[in-house]
Amino acid sequence: MTDSSSEEAPQPAYMIEGARSSRSKCKTCRKGIDKGAVRLGILVEGPFGTGYMWHHLKCAARNQFAKLEEAYAMEAWQYASEEPKGLPGLEELRKLKEEADNKKKERKVIPYAEHAPSGRAKCKASGETIPKGALRVALGQEVEFGGQVRISAYLVLPHMVAEALAQPDIVAGREIEPFELLDHLRENSKSLSDEDFAELEQQIGELR
Numbered sequence: 001m002t003d004s005s006s007e008e009a010p011q012p013a014y015m016i017e018g019a020r021s022s023r024s025k026c027k028t029c030r031k032g033i034d035k036g037a038v039r040l041g042i043l044v045e046g047p048f049g050t051g052y053m054w055h056h057l058k059c060a061a062r063n064q065f066a067k068l069e070e071a072y073a074m075e076a077w078q079y080a081s082e083e084p085k086g087l088p089g090l091e092e093l094r095k096l097k098e099e100a101d102n103k104k105k106e107r108k109v110i111p112y113a114e115h116a117p118s119g120r121a122k123c124k125a126s127g128e129t130i131p132k133g134a135l136r137v138a139l140g141q142e143v144e145f146g147g148q149v150r151i152s153a154y155l156v157l158p159h160m161v162a163e164a165l166a167q168p169d170i171v172a173g174r175e176i177e178p179f180e181l182l183d184h185l186r187e188n189s190k191s192l193s194d195e196d197f198a199e200l201e202q203q204i205g206e207l208r
């Protein structure tokens with residue numbers, strides 16, 4: 001049986017501790033938490049009782065910083081049976097959160113269109129250099145990787161879109177038909193103006 005006193009004493013909303021075993025799994029990254037690694041427990045009341053959901057401290061920083069901040073404010077490590085070793089400061093964790101936020105902002109969804117940030121890239125379909133500032137379109141290239149099909153960006157000049165899409169491994173996006181391309185470009189390319197889209201539409205031409 002586990003500790004019977006836990007029924008009487010209310011459990012704190014958060015717990016920060018060194019993992020007492022290596023059996024728990026991080027609810028953020030789904031990987032195991034090594035024994036001794038610092039983990040954040042978030043008390044969750046579920047239909048089958050009350051218990052802690054565990055997260056690596058760094059995973060919590062990247063994905064639920066507000067909760068981690070609350071846990072630090074109440075010094076949630078004081079409830080641990082053993083004080084965790086190597087507890088990072090909140091400022092160090094805040095940096096992780098900011099890095100993660102920036103990455104999320106930069107993550108582009110295929111297909112998208114943009115003005116070329118430099119003049120170094122070449123159109124994958126024609127081999128022409130894409131001039132700095134010119135409109136370019138990122139289609140998807142299906143690549144098989146470890147038994148899974150992944151889609152990576154295939155950058156082309158707008159006038160080469162139709163020709164590129166005729167290649168068997170080039171797609172408008174994941175489960176996106178060519179005729180849907182323009183709608184998705186609008187959705188995924190917030191930095192472009194209406195004039196940019198008019199130009200794109202004209203250069204891309206009709207897609208079936």
Ligand SMILES: [Zn+2]
Nearest residue numbers: 026029056059
């Ligand atoms: Zn994790």
